[in-house]
Amino acid sequence: MSLAARALTLDYGARRVLHGMDITLRAGEIVALVGPNGSGKSTFLRALARLLRPSGGVVELDGRALAAWSPVRFARRVALLSQAHEPVEQLSVRGLVALGRHPHQGFLSLPSAADRTAIETALEQTALLPLAERRITELSGGEQQRAWFALALAQEPAVLLLDEPTAHLDLAHQFTVLELVVRLNQLRGLSVVMALHDLGQAARYAERIVILKEGTMLAEGSAAEVLTPASVRAAFGVEVEILRASTGVLVVAPLGRSGD
Amino acid sequence: MSDAPSPQPSPARGEGAHSADRSSFSPLPLTRRLDRRPLVLLGALVLLGATMVAGIALGSVRVPLADVWAALLGEHEGARRFIVWNLRLPRVLLAALVGMNLAVAGTVLQAVTRNPLADPHLLGLSAGGALLAVLALHLDPATAVGNLPPLAFLGSLLGAALVYLLAWRGGVSPTRLLLAGVAVAALFGAFTTGLLLVSTLTIQAIMSWLAGGLYARSWPYVRILAPYWGVGMLAALLLARRLDVLALGDEPASVLGVRVQRLRAVLTGLAALLTGSAVAVAGLIGFVGLVVPHVARMLVGSGHRYALPVAALLGGALLVLSDLIARTVASPRELPVGIVTAAIGAPFFIYLLRRRT
Numbered sequence: 001m002s003l004a005a006r007a008l009t010l011d012y013g014a015r016r017v018l019h020g021m022d023i024t025l026r027a028g029e030i031v032a033l034v035g036p037n038g039s040g041k042s043t044f045l046r047a048l049a050r051l052l053r054p055s056g057g058v059v060e061l062d063g064r065a066l067a068a069w070s071p072v073r074f075a076r077r078v079a080l081l082s083q084a085h086e087p088v089e090q091l092s093v094r095g096l097v098a099l100g101r102h103p104h105q106g107f108l109s110l111p112s113a114a115d116r117t118a119i120e121t122a123l124e125q126t127a128l129l130p131l132a133e134r135r136i137t138e139l140s141g142g143e144q145q146r147a148w149f150a151l152a153l154a155q156e157p158a159v160l161l162l163d164e165p166t167a168h169l170d171l172a173h174q175f176t177v178l179e180l181v182v183r184l185n186q187l188r189g190l191s192v193v194m195a196l197h198d199l200g201q202a203a204r205y206a207e208r209i210v211i212l213k214e215g216t217m218l219a220e221g222s223a224a225e226v227l228t229p230a231s232v233r234a235a236f237g238v239e240v241e242i243l244r245a246s247t248g249v250l251v252v253a254p255l256g257r258s259g260d
Numbered sequence: 261m262s263d264a265p266s267p268q269p270s271p272a273r274g275e276g277a278h279s280a281d282r283s284s285f286s287p288l289p290l291t292r293r294l295d296r297r298p299l300v301l302l303g304a305l306v307l308l309g310a311t312m313v314a315g316i317a318l319g320s321v322r323v324p325l326a327d328v329w330a331a332l333l334g335e336h337e338g339a340r341r342f343i344v345w346n347l348r349l350p351r352v353l354l355a356a357l358v359g360m361n362l363a364v365a366g367t368v369l370q371a372v373t374r375n376p377l378a379d380p381h382l383l384g385l386s387a388g389g390a391l392l393a394v395l396a397l398h399l400d401p402a403t404a405v406g407n408l409p410p411l412a413f414l415g416s417l418l419g420a421a422l423v424y425l426l427a428w429r430g431g432v433s434p435t436r437l438l439l440a441g442v443a444v445a446a447l448f449g450a451f452t453t454g455l456l457l458v459s460t461l462t463i464q465a466i467m468s469w470l471a472g473g474l475y476a477r478s479w480p481y482v483r484i485l486a487p488y489w490g491v492g493m494l495a496a497l498l499l500a501r502r503l504d505v506l507a508l509g510d511e512p513a514s515v516l517g518v519r520v521q522r523l524r525a526v527l528t529g530l531a532a533l534l535t536g537s538a539v540a541v542a543g544l545i546g547f548v549g550l551v552v553p554h555v556a557r558m559l560v561g562s563g564h565r566y567a568l569p570v571a572a573l574l575g576g577a578l579l580v581l582s583d584l585i586a587r588t589v590a591s592p593r594e595l596p597v598g599i600v601t602a603a604i605g606a607p608f609f610i611y612l613l614r615r616r617t
Contacts, residue, residue, distance in 0.1 A: 075517030090562035103517040
């Protein structure tokens with residue numbers, strides 16, 4: 001598996017949102033995208049997920065441009081968890097997660113044993129089994145987000161794209177999701193690109209961090225290389241102190257907005 | 261459930277607390293709730309069968325059940341056999357097929373537009389059929405009277421095509437599709453009413469057709485509708501899982517490998533086929549396509565593998581029952597069946613809405 005953006009540019013109408021992105025995601029790697037609001041994180045993820053057509057450059061999966069992939073074959077390899085979802089009436093959690101199997105099912109086929117296993121596993125991994133028969137609309141925002149996460153897991157992709165997967169979650173469930181991402185990465189070699197707001201989480205869970213600002217890559221590398229007071233000031237306009245906790249994890253302590 | 265405040269505050273169990281009063285929810289993680297959807301499907305089938313038998317047996321002449329059975333098996337001779345075979349059976353069958361078509365078209369359109377208010381009439385489908393039929397009657401009454409079904413069918417498809425064309429902007433979004441449909445339906449409705457007012461024709465025939473009815477419909481009409489019914493039902497059931505995926509939203513559906521624009525065009529065409537053929541044989545019958553899909557989803561959830569067949573069977577049953585009432589309640593006169601479906605459907609719908617909240 002390899003997913004690569006080469007000189008990727010993307011326009012919304014006349015406005016250029018991404019300027020020449022060059023990133024290669026290696027098999028079994030976890031990459032975090034960080035950057036301020038409107039820096040192009042979601043747009044970049046959606047371009048990687050084949051939802052947006054590049055204005056220039058190319059995105060390739062296994063050496064083939066995304067446009068050349070059949071939608072179903074691509075969906076078996078790459079899944080995307082978005083930030084927001086339309087409300088789905090009258091559908092149970094299990095019913096929603098089961099739809100993650102769509103790309104694996106033939107035109108007429110009924111759910112196979114493999115489908116059922118994938119659905120139950122996804123429900124179990126996201127701690128949703130007790131809620132499986134509940135209707136989506138009855139759940140809290142965080143539970144709904146976990147249900148959509150379970151749908152992406154049931155899709156059994158090789159690449160998982162996550163757009164702020166922890167946004168609506170309490171602290172405990174943020175850990176659940178991120179630990180699960182790491183576990184699937186170790187167990188199955190799942191490759192991950194995730195947009196995160198929390199720089200500490202990015203430092204802890206990603207092998208590589210990409211800092212975006214206004215649609216360009218400001219910096220790319222390991223947490224130790226990339227997360228510096230200077231780079232955070234350049235990207236976010238915020239003064240920080242970078243500390244190293246006793247466990248070796250980087251802690252980003254904000255001090256205040258940078259003076260102009 | 262009463263509106264009175266509960267005497268004890270519910271325990272603060274966090275996210276799951278509000279579920280305690282729902283009897284269908286099992287708190288044990290490993291107990292799967294019994295899937296009652298096959299039972300509902302069976303119940304809907306029995307209901308349709310029962311209304312059809314009632315529709316054959318009841319009317320200005322009552323046919324005892326034993327005689328209905330005998331006539332259907334071809335054992336009975338004489339007047340009752342004629343009533344059953346040539347008058348009641350084709351009419352009841354036609355009502356069932358029309359009801360199924362409208363209910364399935366409504367279910368499909370509500371999923372395509374992701375809007376619970378979508379129904380075949382809102383999308384300009386039947387308005388196109390009505391306009392073309394009235395226009396033809398106005399221009400060339402002699403030819404048009406004998407060809408109302410094909411004209412109405414053609415008009416429905418043209419209406420759907422126009423709506424789709426107007427909504428198109430490098431793709432069709434659900435909201436634009438719905439708005440274009442409302443606009444086209446209003447425009448066509450205005451033209452139709454205007455034509456009727458300036459027309460020198462006696463408008464009795466066209467008015468009763470517009471109001472929807474199955475008066476004096478026999479086997480030729482069943483033969484017109486049957487192939488569209490068959491193809492439409494089969495296609496809808498084959499596309500059931502795609503409807504589920506599309507209902508999640510355009511982007512999630514794309515992520516799951518669905519070609520969203522192509523699927524939406526196919527489904528709109530399917531709804532046009534189902535509606536157009538129903539309008540052609542029975543005129544404008546409201547409410548079936550709007551209400552029945554909701555009832556079906558309340559009973560079996562929004563998974564279309566069950567929601568579609570349940571909606572079809574309930575839609576058939578509703579129209580057979582409505583037609584039975586339409587021809588018996590004011591006998592010997594007949595009410596337009598569209599009035600009866602609205603009179604039954606609207607209060608029931610309001611009841612369901614009130615009960616849910």
